[in-house]
Amino acid sequence: MPASAHRDPFTHRLGRRAVTLTHLDPEAPLDDLEPLRGIIGSARVVAIGENSHFITEFSHLRQRILRFLAERCGFTVLAFEYGFSEGFPLDAWAQGQGTDDDLRAHLAATIPVGVEEPLRWMRRHNATAAQPVRFAGIDIPAAGGSLLPALAPVADYLRRIDPETLPVLQEAMRIAGSFAGASAASAAPAWTRLTTAEQDALSAALTRLLIRFRSLEPLYVSRGDRHDYDVALRRLEGACHADYGFRAMAGLYAGDGLTADTSARDAYMAGSLLWHLERLAPGTRVVLAAHNAHIQKEPISFGGRLTGFPMGHYLHRALGDDYFALGLTSTAGHTADMRPDENARFGFAVEDAALQPPEPGSVEAAFADAGLGLAVADLRRMRAEAPGGAGHSPGPDRIRIRSAYVHTPVLEAFDGVLNVPVSTVAGDAGAGAP
DSSP states (O other): OOSOSOOOHHHHHHHHHOEEOOOOOTTSOSGGGTHHHHHHTTOSEEEEOOSSSSBHHHHHHHHHHHHHHHHHHOOOEEEEEEETTTHHHHHHHHTTOSOTTHHHHHTTTSOOSSOHHHHHHHHHHHTTOSSOOEEEEEESGGGGTOSHHHHHHHHHHHHHHOGGGHHHHHHHHHHHHTSOOSSHHHHHHHHHTSOHHHHHHHHHHHHHHHHHHHHTHHHHHHHSOHHHHHHHHHHHHHHHHHHHHHHHHHHHHHTOOOTTTTHHHHHHHHHHHHHHHHHSOTTOOEEEEOOHHHHOSSOEEETTEEEEOOHHHHHHHHHGGGEEEEEEEEEEEEEEEEEEOTTSTTSEEEEEEEOOOOOTTBHHHHHHHTTOSSEEEEHHHHHHHSTTOTTOOOOOOEEEETTEEEESOHHHHOSEEEEEEEEOBOGGGGGGOO
């Protein structure tokens, strides 16, 4: 049933322009996705979002779109909201190394945000494909839960390249290990319980290591090779950004944080994606999977206060129209709300929450008012057709984030939106429980 009886101009255009899809099954035929080819155009990076982790329909759609972009549009890399450092063994597995069962061990300590099934598809696809699909992690280590997944391989690197610096790194690892958790939700509170001296000692050690890495680049490369140096440096940068993030989050929750200070994680993710792009063959096209709040192009604000710049903002600045942000949302059903709980495995409990009818002014309300179910809207085209043209495009001013809303100019924040009529919480979402 429509969310309201009145159709605004955006809703009218949405009803005329949106393309209806027919399948959610990841294994279903892909023909209904063919309109996506024209919608994304020649974009080199296509980001596929979701308004909440742990949603079955979003996971299925992202798998279908990955298949379509790889099998029919020549995309050969899946970049994921997953640790940069931890991504390398997953790529090796996707290329055929080890056994099928090894993936469980790789992901044993990982929040189940939907990476397993795409990786299993990639391994099957790559077994016969002329052009394999690669996997690339882009995030800070352990989603901010621990610095150790990045620092441990840096320690291995220093043992070969600069052993006299190893004690500085080992001290950083000692402090980092004292508050390490499975996610930022568990590690951030533990970090606040460190003494100020330990917090400062960790930041000082990481900064010293980072400056030394950059200053001694010629020496390090001469003792090893360029690739190993670049990877080790990026890992160290990830630990530094994660460490900064602990301070930013502590300030945010204390109410005295600096403006937009939580941008560090998204800046790192954008930088990691560009890092991979610089090392890929010219013309390589990348599928990027991450939360809507990471892929959107407009800054994030809550209560009128600028909170941070998302990854998509940086990527749009760097890539222009070569970056395409496709948000995923739903008009009804249930969502996975996350409640902090230090006793839960990942530092939060997942709660199955019923969605309320879409708020007026939301993109979800527009889909409901237009009578659309499973459908995708080309917002780039709708921007161009709007009165006044690009930059003067009235439209929804909010989009769901779990059971709440992010207030943002949706037409500017995203290049496309894909809506599902009903969303359900995945059965493994409770993996965050004790």
